[in-house]
Amino acid sequence: MTKQFVKDLAERTPVNSTFLCREKSVLTGKTGKPYISMTLSDRTGQIDGRIWDNAEEMAEMFEVDDFVNVKGNIQKFQGRKQIVVSAMDIIDTSLVDISEFLPKTKFEIDEMFSDLMNIVENTKDIFIKKLLQNTLTDNEIQPLFKNCPAAKTIHHAYIGGLLEHCLSICRIMEFLAVHYGNLNRDLLVFGAIYHDIGKIWELKFGTSIGYSDVGKLVGHIPLGSELVERKAREIENFPVDLKNILKHIVLSHHGKLEYGSPKVPSLLEAVVVGYIDDLDSKVNSISEFLASESESDSAWTRMHYSMGRTFLKSSGC
Numbered sequence: 001m002t003k004q005f006v007k008d009l010a011e012r013t014p015v016n017s018t019f020l021c022r023e024k025s026v027l028t029g030k031t032g033k034p035y036i037s038m039t040l041s042d043r044t045g046q047i048d049g050r051i052w053d054n055a056e057e058m059a060e061m062f063e064v065d066d067f068v069n070v071k072g073n074i075q076k077f078q079g080r081k082q083i084v085v086s087a088m089d090i091i092d093t094s095l096v097d098i099s100e101f102l103p104k105t106k107f108e109i110d111e112m113f114s115d116l117m118n119i120v121e122n123t124k125d126i127f128i129k130k131l132l133q134n135t136l137t138d139n140e141i142q143p144l145f146k147n148c149p150a151a152k153t154i155h156h157a158y159i160g161g162l163l164e165h166c167l168s169i170c171r172i173m174e175f176l177a178v179h180y181g182n183l184n185r186d187l188l189v190f191g192a193i194y195h196d197i198g199k200i201w202e203l204k205f206g207t208s209i210g211y212s213d214v215g216k217l218v219g220h221i222p223l224g225s226e227l228v229e230r231k232a233r234e235i236e237n238f239p240v241d242l243k244n245i246l247k248h249i250v251l252s253h254h255g256k257l258e259y260g261s262p263k264v265p266s267l268l269e270a271v272v273v274g275y276i277d278d279l280d281s282k283v284n285s286i287s288e289f290l291a292s293e294s295e296s297d298s299a300w301t302r303m304h305y306s307m308g309r310t311f312l313k314s315s316g317c
Contacts, residue, residue, distance in 0.1 A: 135194075
């Protein structure tokens, strides 16, 4: 059966295809009758789904992160397309081509990685340069770093997203180092690459994007700090003071204790890393959200819950 991708689903057309269930809720309609609201996705996007009949019975059949073959029709509700599901079956993961369901960066991964290595090559501090090179050429780390998402849902939540995010920040850091003059370019580049590197172990991204056990128990910030310690130990005469500064940049990059950082930034470069990480994350998050709202007839988006607001789709300029 030919895969029907989310981006190609048109209003009033029949659907008979497999999707990944991202969200599922059993809700109560205005008449008091239960129904299922769900989010279905593939690599091209996601779409709302509704099951109006036998909702409680159907809800027992599947869970979030299951692959489901859906039969139904496309309707529009409040300007947004949704699948009204008439029948559904669970599909075994072994029968699924995972590449059809995990979204992927629009950029070439190997080209991005090459660009990142060129930036590292221009690092003047020999210890920072060696640490970054040893990290990015590590046989375990490199394939994970090249393919890992940057987050489960909020930003760059797709294969290659972490690399895209880190490269974007590196490019901004190189500009800022020249623009301000008093910033240490090598520390900024280190922070751009290392701030989220713990996510290669925090996240799992085999059939869907989620959190690993070590991600739930430890988290990417301590994991990144531990990696600094380990990689610095491999380099002869690595300065202890520099190692502690690098660990501080990783540990403080969320900016505030209440945002998950065990330390607040106490170094100018650490402050900059936190702000630019946040900037790049938000630009990507809002851009992806605007793209997902492009087919709605409204000039404004629906609520972006993590940002707590709606957005005007076009400035008209």
